[in-house]
Amino acid sequence: MDKVRKEFPVTRKGIYANTAVYGPLYDSLIDWRQEHDLDFLLHGSGMRKKSLQILSDTRKTVGQFFNCKREDVALINNFSTGLNVLLEGLHPKKKILLLENDYPSVNWSFENRDFDISYVKTSATVEEKIEKAIGAQHIDVLALSLVQWLDGFLIDLAFVKKLKTTYPNLIIMADGTQFCGTRQFNFADSGIDVLGASAYKWLLAGYGNGFMLFSDRVKELFSLSTIGFNAANGDFDKKDAIRFAKQFEPGHLSCLNFGSLKFSMEFMQRIGMDKISQYNQLLSEKAKQQFNSLGLLEDRIVERKAHSTIFNIKVDTRVFNHLLENNVSCAQRGDGVRLSFHFYNTENEIDAIVKILKTAL
Incomplete structure (x- = not known):
């Protein structure tokens, strides 16, 4: 997916974990x-x-x-x-x-x-x-x-x-x-x-x-x-x-x-919807495991076998602002912060978010 990722300029500004709010435009679409x-x-x-x-x-x-x-x-x-x-x-x-x-x-x-x-x-x-x-x-x-x-x-x-x-x-x-x-x-x-x-x-x-x-x-x-x-x-x-x-x-x-x-x-x-499906499942499983290890997910999410690539982590406004200050694009929803990942995101970005969260928790 590295080649595809280059189509999305927003990914060069920080970690874009906000597709659940708005899917970014990309170079070839703008050309069209x-x-x-x-x-x-x-x-x-x-x-x-x-x-x-x-x-x-x-x-x-x-x-x-x-x-x-x-x-x-x-x-x-x-x-x-x-x-x-x-x-x-x-x-x-x-x-x-x-x-x-x-x-x-x-x-x-x-x-x-x-x-x-x-x-x-x-x-x-x-x-x-x-x-x-x-x-x-x-x-x-x-x-x-x-x-x-x-x-x-x-x-x-x-x-x-x-x-x-x-x-x-x-x-x-x-x-x-x-x-x-x-x-x-x-x-x-x-x-x-x-x-x-x-x-x-x-x-x-x-x-x-x-x-x-x-x-x-x-x-x-x-x-x-x-x-x-x-x-x-x-x-x-x-x-x-x-x-x-x-x-x-x-x-x-x-x-x-x-x-x-x-x-x-x-x-x-x-790109191949089969490849996108498999890759997004990989991101979902990775994020679920990492956020759960920090105790940031609701039980009803942890207990499910399958999940989407959207996660609401149990953190407050202070942590939300900390994420923004570290160039993580995300949104406050309900009682927590919503992070969402698509095929232009990477496993390394999830690791980076976890590292940022650890410095604030």
């Missing part, structure tokens, strides 16, 4: 974006045909990246907007199961509507609690983040797939913003009905782009009223023949933003 804008500068409306092709190709690339049919891919500006559009089409009396303290844009979107909501507290045995609640309460919809934003808690994907087999009528909706781009993922084989994500974090695509993926049955269970000329591809005759995913695209989309998403996915595919 500058060339794109230069084309607009020189050709104006002559770029229209190329712009539409970029958007079409982005849907195809997203579908290939996650193994989802192209026609079931919606391009959205961000996850929060996409989820709110979707929930307007869900019957208000559905019984919903959420996780306590999940990302606000997930939970608030349900809580702000007339749903019957229950909660499960995140713990080392959260999957067992979820399954028990679904069976006992006859839950219609399970909605959660695959990776929890506060501490990187990773939901067992094998459990999600098994849950769908046990409860085939259950609608499973997932926020993948802190997950997508960290490892290989097969949507068609996941058991998930809706996967949405903003792509400015682990997919390294900058602000203003994201996607939603849909299973076949979702189209039968949601009734959307969102519409616009772009959803019909600018064709008056297609007003009454708009496919489900296009209802999330009522207006014009930025070919710069979504072209950036396409470029970044292809960039990661060239």
